[in-house]
Amino acid sequence: MDERKRDSMIVYLRHRMDDFGISPDDLASFLATPSLGADTGRYRSAGGDTWSDEGAMPQWLKQATSAGQSIGHFELPGGTLAQPAKQTDADWKNDPFAGSPLAGSSHPRP
Incomplete structure (x- = not known):
């Protein structure tokens, strides 16, 4: 630049x-x-929904991956969730x- x-x-x-x-x-x-621990997650949607990769995959992520989106697109760096603005x-x-x-x-x- x-x-x-x-x-x-x-x-x-x-x-x-x-x-x-x-x-x-x-x-x-x-x-x-x-x-902080309460704000951790491994994946986050554009709407702020999170999933820690434990338990069943949430519907928002199922829909996105079924539509062809890579699960890596939603992965957070280091597995931690920053507070949305x-x-x-x-x-x-x-x-x-x-x-x-x-x-x-x-x-x-x-």
């Missing part, structure tokens, strides 16, 4: 953090805190990455 793109991404991320009320200290604190009423109309792969599938498109 060239320096101009990197700087643009930093500006974008700072703007989004402001929209969600996340400070750099909040982010550093979250990254430095290990996940809290959703707010952010204004996505001016999102410069809307419609691009950087926008992800969890954000509404303008």
Whole structure:
């Protein structure tokens, strides 16, 4: 990534953090805190459902794998579940990455 793109991404991320009320200290604190036992899992869906690979496979994962999705797609790094970001009423109309792969599938498109 060239320096101009990197700087643009930093500006974008700072703007989004402001929209969600996340400070750099909040982010550093979250990254430095290990996940607690209650928040562990091996797989997580886009909706936040988790499965620890113990017991019967949950319906959301059965459906996804039956549809051809790899189970590895849902696997969490290190088998730990990070807390999903809290959703707010952010204004996505001016999102410069809307419609691009950087926008992800969890954000509404303008």
